[in-house]
Amino acid sequence: MRAVLVAVGDELVNGDVVDTNSAWLARRLVALGVDVSRHVSVDDDLDELTAVLRAAVADAGVVVVTGGLGPTPDDLTRYAVARVAGVPLERRPELVSNIRGHFTRRGRDMPGPNLVQADLPRGANAIAPVGTAPGFTVEVDGALIACLPGVPVELERMVDDSLLPLLRDRGGLVATVVRTIHTAGIAESEVAERVGALVGRLASGGGSRLRFLSSQGQTRVQVVGRGADVAAARAQVDPVVDELVDLLGGAVTGLDDERVEHAVGRLLSRRGWTLAVGESITGGGVGARLVTVPGASAWFTGGVIAYATAAKPVLADVAQAVLDEHGPVSEVIAATLADGVRRRLGTDVGLGVVGVAGPTAQGGRPVGTVCLGVALPHAATWTRTVELPPRSRTDLQQSAAGVALESLRRRLVAAVT
C-alpha cells in the first residue's frame, strides 16, 4: 500500500509554518506498514491543489490531505476533492449539529462561516469533528482520499481513531521496523567507511538496508527492515543493529529514541546520583530538555538560571572578584556555577554553562563561545571551552544546551563505568 501525503496551506509553501504534521503522520503510517512515497505541500489555490490531488490519486492507493478544512475563504480542500471525485458538495445536518454543539458547550453561538465545514463531497464518509472541522474519506478511481484537519491535536485524534483502523482493514500492509544508532565525534564518511563491508553484504540480498543521517556534527545510522509482521521485520533488523554497534564502538551514543538527556538520566540512575544545573547562555534550555524525560524528578533536582551577571553571585555564590577578574564567560565561572548549584541543592553532580549567544561579543569573548563545567563526586571540577560555528542567536542557545548535555554524558560515562 503506497501513500502520498498532501499538506495544504500558503503558510506551509511560503515557509511561515514548518509542516510537522506530515512527519508525524508518516511515522504513524510507516509503523502500520504503509509505504509512504512522498509528501507534497501545496498552497491555497484550487487549481494547484486539484492538480496535485489528481497526480497523487494516479500514483498511490492512499492520499492523505491535511489542512484546508477550516471555515475561512482560503480553506479549499473540500472543493478540490469534490472536483477530483466529480461530485457536488452536500451539507450534512448531523455535522451542522456537531459544529453548533462545539460552540454551545462553550456558551457561544456558532458563527455563520462555520456552516461550510459541514459541506462534504457526495458519497464521502464523515469523521466527526474534534474541534469544529469534520474530516472525511472518499474513494476515487480505486484510491482512498482522506481529508483531515491541520490542527495537530485534531489530526492526531482522527488518525489514531479513524484512519489507521480503516487502513488496517483494507490490508496490503507490510510491517516496517526502523532502528537508529546515534553516534558523535565521527565524520559521516568515516561512519560509512567503517560499515562499508556491511552495506555491501546487505545490498547483495541481506533484506535490511541502512541509511545515514547527519546533523550538527552527529551522524545517525538507521536500519530499515520489512516483513510479513513486526516480529519478522524486527528479527531481520536486530542482528544488523548489534553488528553496527560493534563496528562503531565508542562512537555510539545511544539507540533508537534515546536522546542524550535520556542517556544522562540512565547514567545518573545507575549510580543513584542526582543532578543540578547552573545556566546562563541557555536560560533554562538544559533543564527544559532534561525534564522531557519521564521520571526526571528521580535524578534531576533543579537548578538556577543565572542569566544577568548580577544574578550569578545571588543564585550560585559566584564571587564578584572572580567575575571581575575572569569575566562572566569563562571556564572559572562555568565551574563555579557547577560547584555552586551542586552545593546549594545537595546533589551529586553539578553542570554549569555560560557563553555568548550574540548579537555582539561579550567581555572580549566572540559570539559562539561556550564554557562548560561539570562537578562530580571525588573529582576536580572539569571545564572546557567550545567555539560554535556562526549561527543565529536561538540556534546557538540550542546548540549550547546540546553540547552541555553531551559533555555531561561523556563525564558520566567516564565516571560510571
Add this chain to the structure above:
Amino acid sequence: MRAVLVAVGDELVNGDVVDTNSAWLARRLVALGVDVSRHVSVDDDLDELTAVLRAAVADAGVVVVTGGLGPTPDDLTRYAVARVAGVPLERRPELVSNIRGHFTRRGRDMPGPNLVQADLPRGANAIAPVGTAPGFTVEVDGALIACLPGVPVELERMVDDSLLPLLRDRGGLVATVVRTIHTAGIAESEVAERVGALVGRLASGGGSRLRFLSSQGQTRVQVVGRGADVAAARAQVDPVVDELVDLLGGAVTGLDDERVEHAVGRLLSRRGWTLAVGESITGGGVGARLVTVPGASAWFTGGVIAYATAAKPVLADVAQAVLDEHGPVSEVIAATLADGVRRRLGTDVGLGVVGVAGPTAQGGRPVGTVCLGVALPHAATWTRTVELPPRSRTDLQQSAAGVALESLRRRLVAAVT
C-alpha cells in the same frame, strides 16, 4: 518566476526528520520575489527522485533540490539530476582538492567515499563546498535546477552567497511582502466574521489578500501583497494591517515576528522593570524562550528551576508546611515561587509556574494541570489554574511555557497601560 522545492531523503518521507530546510528556503525565496508553488519530499530512490524532478522541471522555472549530496550510497541527487539533464557525471579535480582540504585542515585523511562528492553532471556550475558537499546548478529545458546540501548551515551559506544572487540576475521577480497580526482569545471563525467585509473588498480587486492560520488556540491573520518592488508591495499591505488591527482590537497580541516573549520584553522595558522566573513543570523552558530575545539581560535577571519538590524550599523559600498542605501543584506554590524569586533576585516582577506533565497525575491533580503566579509591584500576587487538553509530555511542557508567558503578558499590559 515559479519555484518547486524538492527535499530528498527517506528520513524526511518516513517522518524521522522534520523538513525545516524547505520552510527556511521558501521564506528566503518569497522575500526575493520568487513564487514558490509547492514543496515535495521524496525518498532516496533513483526512479522516484528522477520522476519528481522531471515533473518539477515541466512546471517551474526554478527547481531547488536539498539533500542527497553526501558521500554515502543512499545519496542519489547527482545521479538523478544527470539522468534528467541527459548528461554523464564528471569528476572535478578542483572539488577533490576542496574536499581533501576540509579533512587536511582537521588533521585527517580524506576517507575514500568522499571522492564521489566531486562528481557533477557535465556542464553544471559548481558551488564550492562549505563542509564536504559541493552544490551545483544546471540548466534543463529552460529551467534552473539548483542542488544544495541538506545540512542547514551549509545550505544557508550557499543560498545566501550563491543561489539568491543568481536568481536576482535572472530577473522576472515580483516583490512580495507578508505581514502578520497575532491574536489570542478569539476563535478563528470569529476572526473571519469580524474581517469578512474587508475580505470581500480585497477579493474584488484590493490587491492584497488575507490568510488565516490557527494553532494552539491562537489565530494569526496574514496580509500578503505584491508589487514591482518591496516599497510598492509594502504600501499596499500596511493600510490593510492598520485596518485589521482596528477590526480585531484587544484580541491583537502582536505584529509580524513579535512572539509573546518579545511583547513581555517590550512591556518590561517600557516601565524599566526586571523579571525573575520560578519554574517547575517547564524545567527552564520559560527562561529559555525569554533569552531568545536579543538584549534580554536588560530586563530578564534569571530565576530558579525548582523541579523536584525538595528543590522548592531551597531555591525559593517555599515552606515545607505549605507544600504539605497544598501539594506542589497548587496556586499557592505558584504564587510562592513568584514571590520567592522576585525577592531573592530583587526584581520588580516574578513569574511562577508549576504543573503536571505526566505520564501520571501528581498529588491529586490530573495531567495537564498548570498553576501560574505573577507577582507585580504594588499588587497582590495574581494566580490562575489552567487545564491543558491531553497531549504528550513534551507538548504539555511547551504549552505550559506558552500559557505562562501569555498570562504574564496580560498582567503586564494591565499594569503598564
